[in-house]
Amino acid sequence: MKVTVVGAGAVGATCADNIARKELASELVLLDIKEGIAEGKAQDMMQTATLLGFDTKIVGSTNDYTKTAGSDVVVITSGLPRKPGMTREELIGVNAGIVRTVAENILQHSPNAIIIVISNPMDTMTYLALQSTGLPKNRIIGMGGTLDSSRFKYQLSQHLGCSPSDLNAVVVGGHGDTTMIPLIRLATWNSVPVTNFLSEEQQKQIVADTMVGGATLTKLIGTSAWYAPGAAGAALVESILRDEKKLFTCCVALDGEYGQKDICLGVPVIIGKNGWEKILDFGLNEAEQAEFNKSADAVRSMNEVLKTL
């Protein structure tokens, strides 16, 4: 199996590192527009092969898409990250041009690939990738809710004093500071609702901290996070290449599901060898559905901005 990661920056390199360590692909191409960076990081990672015990062949490329030809999965991480104080949405002007060009190049050399979009603002970049490639909707997956759900479990584990692995919790909706919806009502600790163990105040705090998870890290680090984003991207690659059929929240094209259409938004999906294979209906209550609709309105207005660029 062959995987390409576009963008050899913090997220792209971390994602590639996870893919190599797990031996998910026999060939892994790391591509960047900046001269030398992808080749350098590919060589650096290859020099960990004997230390970490993997056999994946990692190749670097400075914008030469012929090297990516025939990829089964492509992860797009190219684009600017935000700085402290910025929103993800402010990146649209620069990143839309990058994602459109990259998606078109990928399509030309890997027409059968499944594409995972990570670049921000991710919901709109996923919609853009779908529009600009015209690929079947199941082969375009935006990564945001997978990361946000992992952060939600982290926040819950801190309050419950438990292992995050014992928790089931998902974040749906957009991947924005105000558009994501941590579904605390449905979160469980070994099958028991977490709401049984948390005060109203704690629940509100957990939801609020989850929603600004990315912004909090951006403020601390000075640029946005990469360890969990890279690992989340690799987890989706793993579920596709191993046909695991795991359930993740991903940004996918909706056609009436969750009451929305002509939009890409985060919902629970099964990820397998065909990309996203099925959307699960989690039965949102009235308040949650209202939040989901509000989130869709915000993402839709960002999608409208694409027409002006």
Ligand SMILES: NC(=O)C1=CN([C@@H]2O[C@H](COP(=O)(O)OP(=O)(O)OC[C@H]3O[C@@H](n4cnc5c(N)ncnc54)[C@H](O)[C@@H]3O)[C@@H](O)[C@H]2O)C=CC1
């Ligand atoms: N969806 C999510 O959950 C997350 C999304 N992100 C987003 O991922 C993107 C990347 O973040 P970082 O890796 O931290 O940034 P970074 O600045 O470390 O890396 C971005 C890389 O993209 C490259 N690049 C720019 N234009 C390109 C092009 N046309 N073709 C190929 N490569 C190109 C740059 O040279 C750079 O090496 C950002 O937009 C960030 O906001 C980051 C974390 C989580």
Ligand SMILES: O=C([O-])CC(=O)C(=O)O
């Ligand atoms: O916060 C950001 O800008 C990057 C991102 O999407 C995340 O880490 O969730």
